Amino acid sequence: MNALARQSTVSDLIDEYDQKRAAMESEVASFEAAYLKLEMAACIQGKFVAPVSRNRPHISAEELKRNLCKSGWKAIYDRLQIDRIASAKDRKLFERTVESPPELTFDNAKATFGDYLERPRHHILRGLAEVFADLDPAYKSHSKVKIGVKGLPKRVILSSFGSFYGNYGRDKFRDIVNALAAYRGQPLMEYSEFSAIDVAHRNGEDAILDGRVYAGEPRYGKVEEHQTFDRGLWIRKFSNGNAHVFFGPETLLDINKALAEFYGEVLPDAEEEDAKPKTGTAVSKDLQFYWSPADVIERALELAGLYNLRDWNHNPPEPSRVLEPSCGDGRIMDAVRKRGHHVFGIEYHAGRAAEARAKGHNVLSANFLECPPKPDFDFVVMNPPFYGRHYVKHVRHALKFLKPGGQLVSILPATAHYDHDELQGEWRDLPVGSFAEAGTNVPTGLLKIRRPA
Structure with missing residues (x-):
């Protein structure tokens, strides 16, 4: 029986990067030599009559090093499962940054991802708060997200949902689902779930993400099936391009709990003047003083x-x-x-x-x-x-x-x-x-x- 392969650590990935970067010039030289050998194999005494390929490939060691650096950052990002911890905004920021990333070193990787590993719960909650704060003003009010306080909307409206109207609404919906998935420990949303939504909408039905299997349209003599996870929400699409997302009771409670945990109850806007502060997420001992970042x-x-x-x-x-x-x-x-x-x-x-x-x-x-x-x-x-x-x-x-x-x-x-x-x-x-x-x-x-x- 083969032994289980050891999972690479961040140090392993950086070591691999360093080794391949150091060998890049040599690898390019080897490629050039191999290509020249191939050209010589197709001619007699150097009498060239036609190129051995339509376009002689141009290989730049510096360009390959840039590709290697991007690949290394992405490998560490995936290895640490940052996509499960980081907020949607942070994930988009990483995607932009990796187009022109800094040098890949252990110190740079630690500075970039260290806080996600030290405070994963904070980042998961922050990601959920960022997503929902953009959906409705009620999610920005910490007086409405304390446990037991009513006021959170049971439905939100997403504009431009669908390829004809653009991807804004679909991206927002994915952010909602993934923020809740990270909080609940569920898998992140896959393409198959979007397919299930499209199938339901083509059939004139609400797409209910509750763990059911949705049958798709026949393709190449087969019927595609899409398994969804129980997300506790459903979505209704309209002809004007808008989509309404409805939250079930358990999902609404999870949203309430997550936002209440993140916002805390340190600074309640008390209705009565003599209200006493409650324990929350603050590290400051003086409840009247929060310095300005x-x-x-x-x-x-x-x-x-x-x-x-x-x-x-x-x-x-x-x-x-x-x-x-x-x-x-x-x-x-x-x-x-x-x-x-x-x-x-x-x-x-x-x-x-x-x-x-x-x-x-x-x-x-x-x-x-x-x-x-x-x-x-x-x-x-x-x-x-x-x-x-x-x-x-x-x-x-x-x-x-x-x-x-x-x-x-x-x-x-x-x-x-x-x-x-x-x-x-x-x-x-x-x-x-x-x-x-x-x-x-x-x-x-x-x-x-x-x-x-």
Whole structure:
């Protein structure tokens, strides 16, 4: 009996890559020699009368090395089963990146895929949250995905479903199915399941992915059969190109549980002012302070219209005066100063105020809500406390510090826009998990308000 073949490790794959890359020049030379030998075999004393092939192949060692590098990255991706862990957006990003990948080394592979292996559950949940947040605003509201809270839609509509209308709807449907499959530990969606859907729709039926075998059209004297997995959902296609996806009770519960686990209940938008925080996914011990990640800050400054004065070669505008209420340790202030503007902060927590001052910032230690407003600032950029909907008071108070025509941009929980809507302005969603590195997965967005001139 033959021994079972040992499964290759990442190190094995990289070793194979290194060996083949080192031998590439030699392999090309061997090919050229073999081709020349073949040409000589087809002539007498070098009297060529016709090429031995229609086109002499051009072999480039550098091009072969690029192909080898792409193949190596794909092999590691498949070996680690990243397609089962990564979100749909991350999978598409990998597909684009592998067209011009970095050098394949163990350190590069670890930097690229290490977090998927260290935190697979996080990435599976994030992938599901990303897919569903794009389908309906209800999935962006962490107040609607707590266990036992009603409000999640039992049906979503996908446009452009089918080849005649494009593949957008089919791609979205695959993302839905695969996000749920990763969460449930099911196989990912195969082409045969799409075939089963097409068969059902041709027969004027709803496609129910519940584990049944669907008979296809006869082809070459055979009847094709398509086995589907019990996905707990069904899809109805319409003549206008739209498709409606319906979720069964168990599937809806799984969606609710997954989103509740990912978003957590650390920052509930409490209906009552004295509501107490609950345990959730946060790593931060101070429930009132979630520092702003760099990407969030850049998005906020761009939305505010705070130009980077360092980019101006001639006649830059005058620096603006910027206020950051509840500035914490001054991360937003750091970014504002790098753009060449004057920034002032207010912070109640003495330790964090000291950290901001140590970086050279001008910070007032005070309770922002008790500071008398002076309309001296061109911009306010803020990340106010979320808990208990206190952010409403902070934003309204901060508006009083703006000059006429000034702009305010505030980082807020998504519920501020999708559920409560107490503050009016221009809203932009932030990507799912934007505050994960700060200790919470609560859905967030940016609100821009302009003070009338």
